[in-house]
Amino acid sequence: MPPVPRLPWRLAAPLLAAFVSVPFILPLALPLLRSSSTSPRALSQHRLSWLPSPLIQTAPMAPPPRVPSPPLPMQIPASPPPPPMQTTPFPPPPPSPSPPPPETPANDDRRVRRFNATDFLARLRGKRLMLVGDSMNRNQFESLLCILREALPDKTRMFETHGYRISKGRGYFVFKFADYDCTVEFVRSHFLVREGVRFNRQRNSNPILQIDRVDKTANRWKKADVLVFNTGHWWTHGKTARGKNYHKEGDTLYPHFDSAEAYRRALKTWARWIDKNMDPARSVVFYRGYSTAHFRGGDWDSGGSCNGETEPTFKGAIIDSYPLKMRIVEEAIGRMRFPVRLLNVTKLTNFRRDGHPSVHGKAGDKKVSKRKQDCSHWCLPGVPDAWNELIYASLVLEPNPVAWEKR
Numbered sequence: 150m151p152p153v154p155r156l157p158w159r160l161a162a163p164l165l166a167a168f169v170s171v172p173f174i175l176p177l178a179l180p181l182l183r184s185s186s187t188s189p190r191a192l193s194q195h196r197l198s199w200l201p202s203p204l205i206q207t208a209p210m211a212p213p214p215r216v217p218s219p220p221l222p223m224q225i226p227a228s229p230p231p232p233p234m235q236t237t238p239f240p241p242p243p244p245s246p247s248p249p250p251p252e253t254p255a256n257d258d259r260r261v262r263r264f265n266a267t268d269f270l271a272r273l274r275g276k277r278l279m280l281v282g283d284s285m286n287r288n289q290f291e292s293l294l295c296i297l298r299e300a301l302p303d304k305t306r307m308f309e310t311h312g313y314r315i316s317k318g319r320g321y322f323v324f325k326f327a328d329y330d331c332t333v334e335f336v337r338s339h340f341l342v343r344e345g346v347r348f349n350r351q352r353n354s355n356p357i358l359q360i361d362r363v364d365k366t367a368n369r370w371k372k373a374d375v376l377v378f379n380t381g382h383w384w385t386h387g388k389t390a391r392g393k394n395y396h397k398e399g400d401t402l403y404p405h406f407d408s409a410e411a412y413r414r415a416l417k418t419w420a421r422w423i424d425k426n427m428d429p430a431r432s433v434v435f436y437r438g439y440s441t442a443h444f445r446g447g448d449w450d451s452g453g454s455c456n457g458e459t460e461p462t463f464k465g466a467i468i469d470s471y472p473l474k475m476r477i478v479e480e481a482i483g484r485m486r487f488p489v490r491l492l493n494v495t496k497l498t499n500f501r502r503d504g505h506p507s508v509h510g511k512a513g514d515k516k517v518s519k520r521k522q523d524c525s526h527w528c529l530p531g532v533p534d535a536w537n538e539l540i541y542a543s544l545v546l547e548p549n550p551v552a553w554e555k556r
């Protein structure tokens with residue numbers, strides 16, 4: 150096995166911070182639990198078992214070995230309007246020259262377990278893991294397929310059940326890992342709430358967003374044992390951001406509506422659905438937090454770029470940026486009965502201006518316009534691998550639902 154590149158210590162810190170926040174708002178939750186554990190609003194007792202204190206001292210994290218693998222049967226999708234999705238392998242960064250994190254003794258099982266794809270698959274045996282969201286979640290889905298596939302001696306034992314190739318055009322994929330009788334699935338849902346159309350007097354159709362109704366794909370969500378949600382990037386684009394005759398609640402189509410408030414109400418709709426339809430004794434639900442884009446000198450649609458970056462950034466306002474949308478996510482999750490696990494990855498993504506496909510998003514000699522770069526998705530292997538490692542670590546530390554343990 151080649152030497153394992155060590156994670157620079159400065160990057161390990163935000164990784165840890167992200168993990169530690171998986172036990173969502175525990176500090177806030179404790180007084181609540183003490184004072185009102187009988188109220189229907191009380192945060193689940195479940196969160197108590199998430200006390201992360203031993204974690205903080207004893208969790209050196211290193212990335213998994215980067216083993217080059219034959220390419221998955223994937224296509225490189227064409228640029229979609231909002232953040233373009235591209236999936237080209239990118240050479241992993243050279244091992245960092247910074248000193249490795251100090252070795253600390255393993256004291257108990259609360260330590261963040263090093264990623265182990267075989268063990269991850271064993272834990273998923275007989276289960277369905279589903280990622281639901283926009284193309285950032287598809288990025289994470291592809292990462293998960295790649296890192297789990299590494300554990301298979303026979304790569305043909307993993308396949309899309311209908312033979313579909315991953316492309317932007319399709320909104321649902323089911324990859325089966327036959328030896329473990331488990332699936333890793335992706336369900337496209339840009340907003341988690343329902344997209345629709347309305348016809349005006351001239352019979353022209355216009356898109357609308359029903360922020361008080363959950364997305365049509367929700368009937369699929371119910372069937373999963375592990376769910377990973379996300380929505381975010383689409384709320385800053387075009388019609389959603391402008392909010393003109395677009396957001397609908399009940400029978401009301403708002404002539405103007407604020408996008409942040411729409412996001413708040415949409416997450417509330419999603420949260421209500423989870424609380425009503427998902428059983429914490431049977432399923433684990435993650436919400437993956439906002440993933441930072443790094444456009445210089447413009448945005449995704451106005452000539453912003455990120456080419457030529459070769460190192461993470463360690464300074465500047467971006468390091469501490471934490472979008473309002475994340476506060477809204479915290480607020481929504483904090484009010485839920487279902488103990489949703491927040492993957493608070495925002496900070497760790499803040500550093501990685503060097504991790505985007507930029508102009509390298511197209512295979513071979515197909516030229517990508519320097520004008521329209523992809524500085525929102527991530528190269529693989531790369532940043533989303535860390536998000537999936539956190540999911541694994543979370544499932545190791547807290548393998549609830551209890552029902553799974555009894556099998």
Ligand SMILES: *[C@@H]1O[C@H](CO)[C@@H](O)[C@H](O)[C@H]1NC(C)=O
Pocket residue numbers: 166169170173174471479491493495496
């Ligand atoms: C998520 O991380 C950010 C930045 O690291 C931090 O400010 C915020 O409080 C964290 N949220 C939770 C719920 O832990």
Ligand SMILES: *[C@@H]1O[C@H](CO)[C@@H](O)[C@H](O)[C@H]1NC(C)=O
Pocket residue numbers: 265266267268271
């Ligand atoms: C990974 O997990 C498998 C299955 O539990 C185990 O046999 C193997 O020793 C683990 N590998 C490492 C490096 O810990």
